[in-house]
Amino acid sequence: MTHPASGLRVDQEKQTDVWSFLTYTWRLLARDKAGMAGLVMFLIVVISAVFAPLLSPHDPLKQNLRFAKHPPAWSEGGSIHHPLGTDNLGRDILSRIIYGTRVSLTVGFFGVLIASSLGIAIGLVAGYAGGTTDNVIMGGVNLVLALPYLVFVVFIAAILGSSLINVILIFGFTDIPIFVRITRGEVIKMRSSGFVESARAIGATDARIIFSHILPNLIGPIVTLATFEMSAMIFYEAGLGFLGLSVPPSIPSWGNMLASGRQYLVSYPWIATFPGLAIIFTGLGMNLLGDWLRDVLDPRMRRVKK
Amino acid sequence: MQRYILSRLIQSVFILFGVLLIVFFMLQLTGDPVSLMISRHATPEDVEALREELGFNRPVAVQFGSFIAGAVTGDFGKSLRHKQPAMDLILSRLPATIELAATALLLSLVLGIPLGLVAGSNPGSFWDLLSRGTGLLGQTIPNFWLALILVLVFSVHLGWFPTFGRDTWTVLGLTLPTRSVLLPAFSLSLFTMGQLVRFTRSAVMEIRSEDYVRTAYSKGIAHRKVYIRHILRNAAIPLISIVGVQFGYLLSGSIYIETIFSWPGLGNLLAESIGNRDFALVQAIAFFSSFVVVFLNLLTDIAYALADPRIRY
Amino acid sequence: MDKILEVTDLITRFHTFDGVVHALSGVSFHLYRGETLGVVGESGSGKSVTMMSLLHLLAAPPARIEGGRALYFGDNGPLDLLGLDTAGISRIRGGRMGFIFQDALSALNPVMTVGRQISETLVEHLGMTTARAWNRSVQLLDYVGIPEPGKRAAAYPHQFSGGMRQRAMIALAIACQPRVIIADEPTTALDVTVQAQIIDLVLRLKSEMNMSVIWITHDLGVVAGIADRVMVMYAGTVVETAPVDDLFYRPAHPYTIKLLGALPKIGQAGNYRLESIDGTPPDLLEKPSHCQFVWRCDHAGDRCWQDIPQNREISPGHQAACFFPFTDKGVR
Numbered sequence: 001m002t003h004p005a006s007g008l009r010v011d012q013e014k015q016t017d018v019w020s021f022l023t024y025t026w027r028l029l030a031r032d033k034a035g036m037a038g039l040v041m042f043l044i045v046v047i048s049a050v051f052a053p054l055l056s057p058h059d060p061l062k063q064n065l066r067f068a069k070h071p072p073a074w075s076e077g078g079s080i081h082h083p084l085g086t087d088n089l090g091r092d093i094l095s096r097i098i099y100g101t102r103v104s105l106t107v108g109f110f111g112v113l114i115a116s117s118l119g120i121a122i123g124l125v126a127g128y129a130g131g132t133t134d135n136v137i138m139g140g141v142n143l144v145l146a147l148p149y150l151v152f153v154v155f156i157a158a159i160l161g162s163s164l165i166n167v168i169l170i171f172g173f174t175d176i177p178i179f180v181r182i183t184r185g186e187v188i189k190m191r192s193s194g195f196v197e198s199a200r201a202i203g204a205t206d207a208r209i210i211f212s213h214i215l216p217n218l219i220g221p222i223v224t225l226a227t228f229e230m231s232a233m234i235f236y237e238a239g240l241g242f243l244g245l246s247v248p249p250s251i252p253s254w255g256n257m258l259a260s261g262r263q264y265l266v267s268y269p270w271i272a273t274f275p276g277l278a279i280i281f282t283g284l285g286m287n288l289l290g291d292w293l294r295d296v297l298d299p300r301m302r303r304v305k306k
Numbered sequence: 307m308q309r310y311i312l313s314r315l316i317q318s319v320f321i322l323f324g325v326l327l328i329v330f331f332m333l334q335l336t337g338d339p340v341s342l343m344i345s346r347h348a349t350p351e352d353v354e355a356l357r358e359e360l361g362f363n364r365p366v367a368v369q370f371g372s373f374i375a376g377a378v379t380g381d382f383g384k385s386l387r388h389k390q391p392a393m394d395l396i397l398s399r400l401p402a403t404i405e406l407a408a409t410a411l412l413l414s415l416v417l418g419i420p421l422g423l424v425a426g427s428n429p430g431s432f433w434d435l436l437s438r439g440t441g442l443l444g445q446t447i448p449n450f451w452l453a454l455i456l457v458l459v460f461s462v463h464l465g466w467f468p469t470f471g472r473d474t475w476t477v478l479g480l481t482l483p484t485r486s487v488l489l490p491a492f493s494l495s496l497f498t499m500g501q502l503v504r505f506t507r508s509a510v511m512e513i514r515s516e517d518y519v520r521t522a523y524s525k526g527i528a529h530r531k532v533y534i535r536h537i538l539r540n541a542a543i544p545l546i547s548i549v550g551v552q553f554g555y556l557l558s559g560s561i562y563i564e565t566i567f568s569w570p571g572l573g574n575l576l577a578e579s580i581g582n583r584d585f586a587l588v589q590a591i592a593f594f595s596s597f598v599v600v601f602l603n604l605l606t607d608i609a610y611a612l613a614d615p616r617i618r619y
Numbered sequence: 620m621d622k623i624l625e626v627t628d629l630i631t632r633f634h635t636f637d638g639v640v641h642a643l644s645g646v647s648f649h650l651y652r653g654e655t656l657g658v659v660g661e662s663g664s665g666k667s668v669t670m671m672s673l674l675h676l677l678a679a680p681p682a683r684i685e686g687g688r689a690l691y692f693g694d695n696g697p698l699d700l701l702g703l704d705t706a707g708i709s710r711i712r713g714g715r716m717g718f719i720f721q722d723a724l725s726a727l728n729p730v731m732t733v734g735r736q737i738s739e740t741l742v743e744h745l746g747m748t749t750a751r752a753w754n755r756s757v758q759l760l761d762y763v764g765i766p767e768p769g770k771r772a773a774a775y776p777h778q779f780s781g782g783m784r785q786r787a788m789i790a791l792a793i794a795c796q797p798r799v800i801i802a803d804e805p806t807t808a809l810d811v812t813v814q815a816q817i818i819d820l821v822l823r824l825k826s827e828m829n830m831s832v833i834w835i836t837h838d839l840g841v842v843a844g845i846a847d848r849v850m851v852m853y854a855g856t857v858v859e860t861a862p863v864d865d866l867f868y869r870p871a872h873p874y875t876i877k878l879l880g881a882l883p884k885i886g887q888a889g890n891y892r893l894e895s896i897d898g899t900p901p902d903l904l905e906k907p908s909h910c911q912f913v914w915r916c917d918h919a920g921d922r923c924w925q926d927i928p929q930n931r932e933i934s935p936g937h938q939a940a941c942f943f944p945f946t947d948k949g950v951r
Contacts, residue, residue, distance in 0.1 A: 031636075143324040146603065148558030148595040151576065152328075155592050158580040159335055159342060235448060239562060242450050243577065262454060262566075269458050276451030283446030517725040520676055524720075525740040525791065526713035529705065535739070536728055543730065615775040616729055 028296050035295075038288025045282050049101040057083070058092035060099040060252045065090050069268045085270045088260065093271065096252040097278045103246075103253035104282065107167055107237045108230040114172025116226055119179020120218065124210060126180065127187025138184070141177040149174070153236060157245040164247050167240065171233045182225055186218050220297035227293055231286035238279050254279050311608055318604045325596040329589050330373050334366065343386060343583050360586075382590035387582045392590035395575060402472055403571030405483050406564070407556035409491035414499035415549070422506025423541075427533070429511060437503045444500015450562035453493035457566070460489060470568040490567040494560055498552040505548050509541040516540075543614050550606025554599035622692055623798055623831050624650040624673075629687035629701075631665075631672045634680060638904045642668045643855045646687070647930065650799065655825065655832040657846030657863070659839060659878070663900060664852040666835045670801045673700050674716060675708050691715065693798070714744040717792030719802040719821075723784040727776035733760070733787045734772030737794050744795045759790040763820060782813035786820065793824055800825070801833045806841065818845060839878065843867060848936070851875050854901050854911035857930065861937040871933050871944040873916045910942070918943055 029035050048055060068090035070082050084093040126137040153170060160166040190196055190213070199209050240246035241255015242262075249256055254275040261272030333339040340357045348356075357363050360383075361372070376382060382392040418440075425437030461469040466485075473486040513519060514537060522532045557572075564573035572591060579587040611617045627647045633640035643665045650656050658666045671677045673689050689700040693715060700711060712718075720726035728736060737759055738752035747755065753772065760768035763786040776784055785805060792800060802821060806814040822845060825832050836842060842849055842863070849866045851859040851874065859872040870876045877896045898915040901907075910916070910923040922942045930938040933946055 139320075139324075143321050143328075146321050146596070146600055147325065147328070148554065148592075148599050150559045150561060151592050151595045154561060154576065154580065155332060155588055156335075158583075158588065159332060159585075231446075235446075238448055239450060242448075242562060243565070243580075245580075258451060258454075265454055265458055266462050272451070272454050276448060276455070279448050279451065280443075280446050284442060287442055287445055515678060517720060517722065518728040521718070521720060521726045521791075522728070522739075524674060524676055524712050524718040525743065526709040526711070527739060527743055528709060531743075535731070540728070540730055614730060616777050 025296060029292065032292055032295075034288050035292025038285050038290075038292060041281060041285025042289050045101050045285065046105065048098045049105045052098050052102060056092075056095035056098045057081075058095045060091060060095040061250075063089040063091055069264070069271075071268075072270050072274075075270075084274050085268075087257070087271045088264055088268070091252075093257075093274050096257055097254070097274055099252040100254045100257065100275065100278065101282075103164070103251060104234045104237060104279075106164065107171060108233045110168045111171035111175065111233045112226045112230045114168070115175035115229065116179050116222060118172075119176045120183045120222065122176065123180040123183025124187060124214070127184040127191070128206070128210070134184070137180065141180050144174070144177045145181075150236075150239070153240065154243065154245060157240055162245055162248055164251070167237060167246050171236065175229055175233070178229065179222070179225065182221055183218060186221060187214055190214055190217060224290060224294045224297055227286055227290035231283050231290065234282055234286075235279065238275075307611070310611060314604055314607055318600050321600050322597060325593055325600070326374060326377050329593050329596075330370055332592075333585055333589065339585065343585055377593065382593065383586040385579070385584050385587040387579070387584045387587070392587045393594075395587065396572065396590060396594050399570060399572050399575045401481070402569055403557060403560060403564070403573065405472075405487055406491055406494065406560055406569060406571055407553065409483065409487050410495035410498065410556050411549070411553050413491055414495040414502055414552070418499040418502030419506050419545075422503040423510055423538070425503070426507040426510025426514070427537075434507070437507050441500045441504035441507070444496045444498075444503070447496060449493045449496060450566060452496060453490065453563055453566045456489050456493055470566075472567075472569055490560075490563045490569055493566075494556060494563045498556060501548065501552060502545075506541065506545065509544060510537060513537050513540050543610065546610050546613060547606050550602050550609070554602040557598050557602075558595040620651040620654070622649050623652045624692070625688075625690045626669075626673070627688045629669060629672060629689065630685045631668055631677070631682060632685055633682050639906075640681075640903045641855055641906055642682075642903060643672065644907050646852075646855070646857055648850050648857055648860060650831050650833060651847075652798075652831055653825075653829060654847040655822075655834060655845055657842035657849040658833060658835045658852060659837060659842055659849060660852035661837065661900060663854075663903070665855040666852050667803050668855075669852070670718075670803065670833060670835065674712050674718065674801075675700075675703075676712075676718075710744070713740045713792075713797065714795050715797050716799040716801060717795070717797040719785075719788055719792045719800065719805045721804040722808050723781070723788040724776060724808075726788060727784065727791075729776055732773050732775055733779070737772075737787075737791050740791065740794050756790070756794070759794055760787065763787070763790045763793075763824075764816075765790075781809055782816065785809060785813075785817055789817070789820060789824070793828065793830075796828055797830065799831045799833065801835070803835045804837070805834075807836075807838075814841075821845075851878065854907070855903060856907075856911060856940060858912065858941070859937075859939040860930070861939075865934065865937045869934075869937075869946075871937065871939040871946060872912075872941045873918055873945070874912050875939075876945065877915075910940075 029039065064086075067082070067086050068088055070079065070086040070090075071077050072083065072085040072093075082092050082094070084097070086092055087096070122137060126134045153174060156170050156174075157166070160170065196209055196213065199213055204213075237246055237253070238255035238258065241253050241257075242259050244259055246255050247253050249260075257275035258272050261268075261275065264271050333342070336342060340353055340360070340362050344353055344356055361369060380393050384390060385392050385395055388395060421433065421437050421440065425431070425434040428434055457469055461467045467489045468486050471486060473484045474481045475484055476482070519532060519536050522536045527535075559573075560569070560571060561573035561576055563569065564571045565577045568574065572595070576588065576591045579585075579591065626649065629643055629646040631643040633642055646665065646669050648656070658669075660666050668677065668682075672682075672684050675684075677684075684701055687701060690697045691700050691711065692698075698707075698711075700708065703711065727733065734753055734756045737756035738747075738749060741747045741752040741755055742749065745752075757768045757772045760772055765771050765783055765786055771779070771783070771787075776787070779787060785808075788805070800821070805821070806817050809817060818841065821832065821834075824830070834842070834845060846863050849861060849863050850857055851866070851872065853874050859866070859870070859875045861869075861871075866875065867879065870879055874896075880896075896915060901911050901914065907927060909925055910919070910928050913919045913923045916923065920943060926942070928940045928942050930940045931944075932938055933944055
């Protein structure tokens with residue numbers, strides 16, 4: 001999908017204004033079918049979250065035991081009234097999946113927001129200050145990255161108790177090191193390239209160097225990383241939910257749906273199947289989008305000869 | 307070389323000390339560890355008695371000192387639930403987890419690496435498409451969901467595998483796995499398989515266009531030999547680290563799979579102990595898993611250094 | 620003199636996402652036995668692509684050889700290199716024609732000892748046993764002037780200095796006593812004194828082993844010192860071929876003249892301004908329909924915008940692809 005020659009163009013056409021950059025990026029995206037598919041899938045999820053009340057056929061919380069355990073519309077005994085069937089308490093599965101995007105995206109978005117903002121700040125300090133400060137920070141980063149992630153996330157979640165805020169905080173904080181590492185790496189690379197020195201030589205202040213030279217160069221790698229990390233958080237949130245350690249059971253989330261569907265797996269398999277497909281759909285979309293972003297925004301990742 | 311190993315060893319000890327620190331203070335996160343462990347309906351007297359019994363009324367520094375002193379001898383206290391030393395419980399569950407993780411690693415190596423090789427050598431082919439699909443799905447299919455679906459299809463409907471549990475058979479005093487390990491191992495292996503396929507594919511694609519591969523061809527070496535001696539040999543070196551990291555992930559990441567299949571391993575123990583609010587055991591498991599991961603990383607780095615002549619010390 | 624190699628109308632194109640790159644649009648040249656042919660031109664002019672096309676060394680896709688003939692006159696009569704199958708070209712590579720690459724650090728396998736990399740080719744072509752091939756590799760390293768060859772054979776490329784690495788690369792290329800050596804800018808990455816040593820080494824080997832050498836470079840100074848004949852390439856075509864003295868004293872193609880003008884000369888007055896060539900080479904994404912140098916040429920006429928000039932004989936052994944070449948009689 002990424003051809004060495006497609007990389008050439010970006011470097012040659014020096015982007016002068018934002019508009020030409022955007023139109024150019026769009027043309028690249030339109031050419032990459034997988035990236036385009038990823039964007040469309042991601043947008044479907046975002047739209048579902050924003051317009052959940054309009055799109056859902058039913059109230060996701062409304063229980064109706066008379067209609068409980070109805071199969072999806074296309075199988076025997078199903079009705080168009082509940083396209084994906086109902087769960088053990090008679091709640092509409094499609095509506096719950098649509099509302100479930102809200103939990104997933106909220107966790108993913110705010111988790112990445114916390115992780116990236118703190119991670120970038122710490123990474124800038126480490127890369128810029130160097131010396132002991134850098135050593136201490138990187139020591140901490142390497143420590144956290146050496147831990148078995150899942151075990152510790154489960155551990156912390158069990159101690160803090162299940163709530164949306166806690167889940168966001170857990171993912172937000174445990175994910176800081178990854179952003180620190182990439183930021184620091186970029187800063188050090190830029191420092192060694194000499195242009196920080198030359199900016200300083202013409203009298204630029206540290207703040208100016210950071211804001212007008214270093215941060216703009218970080219945007220590509222950070223946006224790419226953020227996409228992948230957001231996808232990973234959505235994945236792990238569902239996992240915590242499956243163990244009953246994420247948001248309270250009253251909130252419709254994909255992990256909670258899977259956890260309750262598991263008990264009815266043999267007789268009513270659709271209850272657990274559809275939330276899983278929703279997780280895969282979202283993950284697939286974001287990964288395709290991330291792969292594409294990496295190719296477009298991050299020239300270093302392209303396979304271009306040194 | 308010795309100096310490198312020594313410095314990596316010291317680094318690992320530091321990391322393990324950091325892990326102990328984290329594991330200890332995690333319980334203090336809410337302010338009162340005892341309230342985490344006891345039922346909400348317990349009387350204040352019960353709470354006080356437990357506090358006294360577990361030593362939580364001592365100053366934190368003293369508690370930490372005795373925690374560390376115990377930890378270095380492998381003593382993480384007793385499980386409240388099982389009334390047994392935590393470390394004994396862990397060791398009794400370890401064989402099941404190793405069986406599961408090793409099988410999963412084997413599956414992903416046997417399926418993932420050849421697929422990645424074929425795909426990397428034939429970009430744009432059917433195999434390439436299949437490998438990209440595997441890489442993507444491995445990353446996006448939740449293993450807990452996959453496990454449910456596999457049980458539904460292969461155990462419930464087709465009856466090929468047991469739905470849960472671990473069966474073993476013993477030959478000449480050796481405990482050997484049975485087919486009961488296959489479904490959980492396959493579910494667990496999918497992510498690792500995807501990573502291996504992805505990595506092998508891109509490594510082969512990258513190395514194929516290296517100058518030294520062109521040199522090998524320019525010497526008149528036959529295609530197959532260039533692949534084995536030049537491309538695969540060079541791709542194998544970074545593969546060492548991926549395999550090391552992934553084995554650590556498999557050993558510590560089986561909580562969902564072990565729960566779903568009631569597999570009597572560490573992950574299952576972790577889930578149980580969290581359900582029972584048995585936090586001394588949770589602490590011990592968290593430390594033990596970290597220890598395994600840190601140890602594997604150490605071995606991986608040493609293996610890498612041995613395999614790559616470019617690394618100098 | 621006998622020819623060892625004769626290439627006619629070689630056309631190589633790269634089929635990329637951005638379109639078809641016309642890398643070579645009809646390259647013709649020949650190589651005599653025992654001579655040194657210098658190939659000069661800017662980067663992207665097709666020097667390396669020409670030589671790699673002959674040995675099928677370009678990655679396909681995107682590269683595709685779409686026309687031409689490349690005859691190799693071996694002991695068993697002429698052989699068209701472009702028509703050979705994988706087994707056939709493998710016998711030529713390393714066995715009949717050795718390749719010396721520019722950057723020996725990236726051109727040698729980093730995780731294989733230098734001795735093994737040389738032995739490998741000996742085993743492949745001469746059917747030697749591993750042990751014999753190893754001994755021969757040590758001899759070869761000694762032959763190209765590497766001290767302590769027995770010890771160095773067991774070392775890895777990164778443990779060599781730049782000059783030593785290039786010597787090892789040369790040992791590798793000559794291991795099976797090929798008839799032709801293609802040296803692709805072998806001295807570019809080296810400092811000047813080492814450069815001179817490497818040049819001396821290749822020339823010594825050439826006369827001792829009776830080989831023909833194709834020396835690709837963008838350094839006209841090197842060419843003046845070593846080549847018997849020179850071929851100048853521009854935008855995927857050969858624009859001028861001449862014996863070395865003719866080229867330097869009676870250049871005919873405007874591009875060659877500009878190239879020579881861009882060369883610093885010893886004994887020139889102190890404030891002499893080095894001439895640079897205005898403009899850039901053409902975009903190879905466009906199929907050539909006229910002289911490719913026309914944009915940068917001071918003497919272009921209407922014809923130059925309409926036709927592609929073919930190589931024409933100007934004096935014996937001297938050809939130029941120009942409608943208005945400079946000759947002794949002035950511009951025609």
